[in-house]
Amino acid sequence: MFNHQKYGKQYFMPPTISYDWVKKETLEKAPTWCSVDLRDGNQALPIPMNLEEKLELFQLLVDIGFKEIEVGFPAASDTEFNLLRKLIDNNMIPDDVTIMVITQAREHIIRRTFEAIQGAPRAIVHLYNSTSEAQRRQVFKKSKEEIKQIALNGAVLVKELAEEAGGDIYFQYSPESFPGTEVDYALDICNSVLDIWKPTPDHKAIINIPTTVQIAMPHIFANQIEYIHKNLAYRDGVTLSIHPHNDRGSGVSDAEFGVLAGAERVEGTLFGIGERTGNVDLITLAMNMYSQGFDPELDFSQMNAIREKYEKLTRTEVHERHPYSGDLVFTAFSGSHQDAISKGMKYRQETNTEKWDVPYIPVDPVDIGRNYQADVIRVNSQSGKGGIGYILETNFGVKLPYKMNEAMGYATKKVSDQTSRELSAEEIYQVFRENYVEYHPNFELVDYYFNKGTGQEVTLTIQKEKEQIELQGKGAGSLDAISNALKAHFDIDYALEVYEQQSLGKDSAAEACAQIGISHQGEIYWGAGIHEDITAASVYALVVAVNRLEDALISQKETVK
Ligand SMILES: CC(=O)SCCNC(=O)CCNC(=O)[C@H](O)C(C)(C)COP(=O)(O)OP(=O)(O)OC[C@H]1O[C@@H](n2cnc3c(N)ncnc32)[C@H](O)[C@@H]1OP(=O)(O)O
Numbered sequence: 001m002f003n004h005q006k007y008g009k010q011y012f013m014p015p016t017i018s019y020d021w022v023k024k025e026t027l028e029k030a031p032t033w034c035s036v037d038l039r040d041g042n043q044a045l046p047i048p049m050n051l052e053e054k055l056e057l058f059q060l061l062v063d064i065g066f067k068e069i070e071v072g073f074p075a076a077s078d079t080e081f082n083l084l085r086k087l088i089d090n091n092m093i094p095d096d097v098t099i100m101v102i103t104q105a106r107e108h109i110i111r112r113t114f115e116a117i118q119g120a121p122r123a124i125v126h127l128y129n130s131t132s133e134a135q136r137r138q139v140f141k142k143s144k145e146e147i148k149q150i151a152l153n154g155a156v157l158v159k160e161l162a163e164e165a166g167g168d169i170y171f172q173y174s175p176e177s178f179p180g181t182e183v184d185y186a187l188d189i190c191n192s193v194l195d196i197w198k199p200t201p202d203h204k205a206i207i208n209i210p211t212t213v214q215i216a217m218p219h220i221f222a223n224q225i226e227y228i229h230k231n232l233a234y235r236d237g238v239t240l241s242i243h244p245h246n247d248r249g250s251g252v253s254d255a256e257f258g259v260l261a262g263a264e265r266v267e268g269t270l271f272g273i274g275e276r277t278g279n280v281d282l283i284t285l286a287m288n289m290y291s292q293g294f295d296p297e298l299d300f301s302q303m304n305a306i307r308e309k310y311e312k313l314t315r316t317e318v319h320e321r322h323p324y325s326g327d328l329v330f331t332a333f334s335g336s337h338q339d340a341i342s343k344g345m346k347y348r349q350e351t352n353t354e355k356w357d358v359p360y361i362p363v364d365p366v367d368i369g370r371n372y373q374a375d376v377i378r379v380n381s382q383s384g385k386g387g388i389g390y391i392l393e394t395n396f397g398v399k400l401p402y403k404m405n406e407a408m409g410y411a412t413k414k415v416s417d418q419t420s421r422e423l424s425a426e427e428i429y430q431v432f433r434e435n436y437v438e439y440h441p442n443f444e445l446v447d448y449y450f451n452k453g454t455g456q457e458v459t460l461t462i463q464k465e466k467e468q469i470e471l472q473g474k475g476a477g478s479l480d481a482i483s484n485a486l487k488a489h490f491d492i493d494y495a496l497e498v499y500e501q502q503s504l505g506k507d508s509a510a511e512a513c514a515q516i517g518i519s520h521q522g523e524i525y526w527g528a529g530i531h532e533d534i535t536a537a538s539v540y541a542l543v544v545a546v547n548r549l550e551d552a553l554i555s556q557k558e559t560v561k
Pocket residue numbers: 040043073075076077103104105106109128129130139140150176212
């Protein structure tokens with residue numbers, strides 16, 4: 001039964017709350033990032049990665065710029081153990097990267113962990129045990145003091161083995177299931193562990209506070225972290241770290257608020273993969289900083305390549321709406337958004353604006369290897385003239401007059417609506433050609449030439465059904481002469497209202513596109529022509545516009561009948 005009364009508050013507020021973190025606006029300095037993809041991320045996969053896949057992911061993490069990487073839980077399996085041996089024995093760990101290994105606070109597991117890191121240039125040994133009230137009562141059936149002792153025994157052994165091993169070994173402790181732990185009790189365990197390790201500013205220890213399962217709103221977590229930050233022993237010898245999960249969907253908020261509250265290091269995964277609803281997504285965190293103008297010290301300029309490799313290695317798919325990295329995150333289908341984006345892009349180009357502030361697009365897609373044409377404006381039945389015009393202009397150089405763009409917008413939406421699908425740029429161009437360049441249901445222009453080279457007298461041949469007809473016309477200019485010939489033949493009147501043209505390419509041999517709008521009884525009828533010769537392009541545009549006017553007159557006559 002769906003019964004909310006079954007649930008209640010399981011988290012603990014800290015003994016004092018100062019809310020200093022609320023007064024800070026944004027993250028201005030990158031925290032130390034620690035990727036836990038190879039451990040927490042891997043733990044979430046139905047088919048865990050094999051050795052080769054893990055090595056490839058390790059290299060990807062190094063390439064992105066991670067300086068701390070949790071390589072695994074070496075006591076868990078031979079694959080994890082062998083991964084460490086492979087990395088260490090083959091000198092595959094770059095000088096500026098520190099690997100981390102996690103261990104339960106159990107003697108045989110700690111010993112196996114140390115075997116795995118023997119000979120490592122540097123390593124963090126990450127010790128954890130569960131401290132929550134629920135786990136003490138249900139899982140461990142131990143008192144607070146006994147649970148604390150598990151951590152302390154582990155801390156002592158870790159220290160002894162590190163001293164035996166020599167080398168550069170750092171310690172990390174996590175009170176697992178912290179969200180359900182009394183905050184002052186968690187702090188007491190952490191401080192007691194630190195009393196054993198006695199860290200210094202030259203050889204810091206890490207205290208890592210996880211939201212193992214998220215059970216409170218992000219501001220609660222921030223208050224808890226601020227309390228720990230202010231009351232940690234050996235504070236200048238400790239890096240305060242956080243490890244948010246995402247059960248309530250607020251992993252990113254927990255992380256951001258946690259850093260505002262005093263955390264200096266964040267553990268998480270690429271794309272937020274992790275058990276249940278995942279870990280905090282480090283890409284989103286880093287890109288959030290980037291979009292505020294701060295250096296995240298991680299490089300996501302090849303986002304698509306990172307995503308493809310990650311999907312291949314983990315056999316998971318990144319959702320198309322996943323922040324910053326999904327296929328559709330820069331895409332606007334809706335008309336008013338497309339209109340604002342295309343105007344914003346144009347404004348940016350015209351004004352050479354340095355700061356990015358294009359409406360609806362939080363970061364410049366190009367910065368992460370995406371592409372305006374393919375990614376930003378895509379067209380379906382929700383789209384409008386702004387986006388459709390943008391696609392014609394940026395892909396094909398066709399810049400339609402404002403009102404014609406509106407008509408083209410409706411013609412395109414109609415096709416998308418009828419076919420119930422998105423239209424590609426080529427398909428949109430095809431709609432344009434069929435409706436405005438190749439549209440001549442009533443008559444076609446076969447040929448024309450100007451008499452006596454004056455350009456003011458024209459002879460043109462049109463095809464009407466099966467018949468070819470020769471027409472004569474005179475005018476103030478060539479287009480006027482042709483227009484007069486058509487008006488006389490069809491016995492119609494209209495005014496040449498709009499005339500625009502643009503070159504479709506950069507060289508002089510490139511084609512031109514002309515657009516013509518003729519008005520008759522308050523309505524405008526549009527046509528376009530594409531030709532190497534601009535006069536020819538205009539003539540063809542006029543022929544389409546007159547065909548459209550003819551359509552309207554024929555249907556008027558049919559209505560009268
Ligand atoms: C929140 C996190 O993601 S933490 C990381 C969790 N990840 C993993 O556990 C993945 C890797 N783990 C494993 O492969 C296995 O658990 C191993 C190899 C480490 C240990 O295996 P086993 O000893 O067979 O089983 P298991 O982990 O279930 O052991 C549970 C026992 O350890 C105790 N225990 C569990 N965690 C801890 C801990 N952090 N510190 C001390 N004792 C612990 C339990 O109380 C239980 O004790 P009991 O045997 O007296 O009942």
